[in-house]
Amino acid sequence: MNIYGDNGNIICLTQRCEWRGIQAKLDQVTIGQKINPDKHDIYFFGGGQDQQQIAVSSDLKETNGILLKKAAHENAVIFSVCGGYQLLGHYYQPEKGKALFGVGLLDVITVAGNKRMIGNIVIEVDKGILSTTNCELSTKMVGFENHSGKTFLGKGVKPLGKVLTGYGNNSNDKTEGAFAGTVFGCYLHGSVLPKNPHFADLLISKALQRRYGQIKLKTLDDTIEWQAHNSAIARTRSRT
Amino acid sequence: MDFRLQTALFVGKLTAGLIRKLGKSGATAAPGLYALKIDPNLVKKLSQRIKLYSIVISGTNGKTTTARMLASIVEQEGLKVIHNRAGSNLLRGIASALVDKAGWFGKIEDDIAIWETDEAVMPIAVSQTDPKVLVISNLFRDQLDRYGEIDKLRKIWTKTASKLDKKKILIINSDDPQVANLGNKTSAKVYYFGITDQSTGQQSLPPVTDAKFCPNCQTPLVYQAVYVYHMGKYQCPKCAFKHPKVTVTTDKITKISPESAQFELKTQEGSTKIDLMVGGLYNIYNALAAATTSQSIGISLDNIKKGLAKFKAVFGRIEKFNIDGKVISLYLVKNPAGFSAVINTLFTEKDKKDVLIAINDLIADGTDVSWLWDVDFSIMRTKTNKLFLTGKRADDMALRLKYDRVDNFSLIDNDFQTTIIKGVKNCSKKLYVLPTYTAMLEIRKILNQMGHGVKFWED
Structure with missing residues (x-):
């Protein structure tokens, strides 16, 4: 699913690998195609519209859900945004009708809300997460959220961060996103990775770890990335 | 009655x-x-x-x-x-x-x-x-x-x-x-x-x-x-x-x-x-x-x-201004399909162009700039001469272009006036301006002042 300007995440991951001389190969998995858990080191799971979300959910109910779980257990990185995040949880309960099946890789559930949570969002990222990557320049992440589903976290996950500005998972508990092991989910669009290069690099190094062990990534010139990061944070303060 | x-x-x-x-x-x-x-x-x-x-x-x-x-x-x-x-x-x-x-x-x-x-x-x-x-x-x-x-x-x-x-x-x-x-x-x-x-x-x-x-x-x-x-x-x-x-x-x-x-x-x-x-x-x-x-x-x-x-072009949708012997044309961009269409139209020609892109994120523009990532800018890599970026989200635009390896920026500045003046001054003969809606309104005002109201087409 890729309805929402999240294509930037894919561009970001492949470019940042390429700039370091790491060859990255991209495959697109659509409904009906089988996931190959041995082949891929990093998965991106974006958001879709209602109808597509239903179709993807029933696809995951078949073998693809099992295969994705296998990949995660073998330490492949799975990064999801919005609709993808919801389907990595246990279920999504719409306003009417049956709950949508989720893979259960993240210990979260999502229920439909009646208010759309829209706007710029800034979070303070979980300390444990960023310690492995370059976080001297910022411990925040910035993005744009647009969801009506409210996500609630269970004990098996930690929130990706604490909401400084915006709504986050459910607009009540000030948490945003969730992670467990190498599986990550959040509501940040923007696209999120280009504007948060520390987090993008964290995903890349975790993905490399699976095959090559601990690797220190070559530092890139991220002047423009941090400029966009900082000006996006400044934008959340002024709305004119 | x-x-x-x-x-x-x-x-x-x-x-x-x-x-x-x-x-x-x-x-x-x-x-x-x-x-x-x-x-x-x-x-x-x-x-x-x-x-x-x-x-x-x-x-x-x-x-x-x-x-x-x-x-x-x-x-x-x-x-x-x-x-x-x-x-x-x-x-x-x-x-x-x-x-x-x-x-x-x-x-x-x-x-x-x-x-x-x-x-x-x-x-x-x-x-x-x-x-x-x-x-x-x-x-x-x-x-x-x-x-x-x-x-x-x-x-x-x-x-x-x-x-x-x-x-x-x-x-x-x-x-x-x-x-x-x-x-x-x-x-x-x-x-x-x-x-x-x-x-x-x-x-x-x-x-x-x-x-x-x-x-x-x-x-x-x-x-x-x-x-x-x-x-x-x-x-x-x-x-x-x-x-x-x-x-x-x-x-x-x-x-x-x-x-x-x-x-x-x-x-x-x-x-x-x-x-x-x-x-x-x-x-x-x-x-x-x-x-x-x-x-x-x-x-x-x-x-x-x-x-x-x-039929002649309408308000902000390919509008032209004549300033100091240079032609400034405005191409409104407001969503991925429209932006892609403009990019593909402008850069299919052989010559290199001077371009100014102005991205705002007010309500009329759409407050979310994610959509910029749904446009493919790679065609600009070999086709731009001078490149000016402005607007409240100029930095997002710069970042987007960087990831399509278009990074020969002449100027990135949130201020419209400064960027427009430099753009008009430093472009060779023509400047192609690609603004979102509210950026277009601001730029029009500035261009009208600069050109003393001399423009070819108006709504």
Whole structure:
């Protein structure tokens, strides 16, 4: 699913690998195609519209859900945004009708809300997460959220961060996103990775770890990335 | 005389007079807003007084241009047209135009009303104006922060189409699968327009498309040709859904540049060569929509040709300014499909261009800049000379371009004035300015001051 300007995440991951001389190969998995858990080191799971979300959910109910779980257990990185995040949880309960099946890789559930949570969002990222990557320049992440589903976290996950500005998972508990092991989910669009290069690099190094062990990534010139990061944070303060 | 309507009309007219006297704006929304507060059925009542009938035009991209092309053709036929002002496409915009054109006692002298309406407002505009013809050009992702999802629009459009009776006419784009499918849901007489010149098509869909799934069974569609974004010749590999047969088309596009286009128009009444003073494949779609609508109401091919030839670009949509011997052209960009279309039009030519991109994120622009990542800018890599970035989200634009390895920035500055002045000064002969909506308003103001009001085209 890729309805929402999240294509930037894919561009970001492949470019940042390429700039370091790491060859990255991209495959697109659509409904009906089988996931190959041995082949891929990093998965991106974006958001879709209602109808597509239903179709993807029933696809995951078949073998693809099992295969994705296998990949995660073998330490492949799975990064999801919005609709993808919801389907990595246990279920999504719409306003009417049956709950949508989720893979259960993240210990979260999502229920439909009646208010759309829209706007710029800034979070303070979980300390444990960023310690492995370059976080001297910022411990925040910035993005744009647009969801009506409210996500609630269970004990098996930690929130990706604490909401400084915006709504986050459910607009009540000030948490945003969730992670467990190498599986990550959040509501940040923007696209999120280009504007948060520390987090993008964290995903890349975790993905490399699976095959090559601990690797220190070559530092890139991220002047423009941090400029966009900082000006996006400044934008959340002024709305004119 | 209807007392409520009469009061609403008076208040609307007085408001408009007052606003104009204060010199605040063109009074394109407020008079209608107040008049509608007094008589919510004002649009319905006044629409009945239009001499012939109304035409409603909607879709994500090109509705302003299509409406103006159509008006130009209809005027060529000798008919008097009433229309709403560019961008004033909510119900209050229609009400404002009606209040303005009606006499103090509600008499309307115009033959045909042409209303461009916002996608979400279209159903209510149709129920209020009861148009003889409804034109739907395309459905792209516009501003998700405002509408939620495309699915929702598609649902309300389907409902509107299904309510049209067989005396009504529905003009739809056959190349946009989601729009074409509306033709199966209505009793109205349907005219399809589309491009059939497969030599201009691309081989594959762009990486991100808004509507590549079959509207019936959600299977990914198979494309034989792609013209603009998800518009092209398609077929569902699983069910019976396929590209409908076109009523009006072009199978021969002879010339296409950023500034002009030439193509062979094919209709049931015969063929003719069309010359447009606007360029880009997307403007050929707009012209086809206008031509099809004209033909459905019985306008001759000759007047269609003449009307289209007279058409000039509208407000902010390819507008030109002449400053210090340099030509500054404005190309409004407001969503991924529109931005891609402009990029592909500008950079298919051989020469390198000086470009200024201005991105704002106010409500009228869409507060979420994610959409920039759905545009492929890589074609600019070898085709830009000087590159200036401005607007509240100039840094986001710089970042986006960097990841398509376009990074020869001459200047990145949030301030419009500074960037525009430098851009005009440092460009060679022409500067191509690509602003979002509110950035366009600011830049227009600055350019008008710089050029002392010397401009070629204006709305």
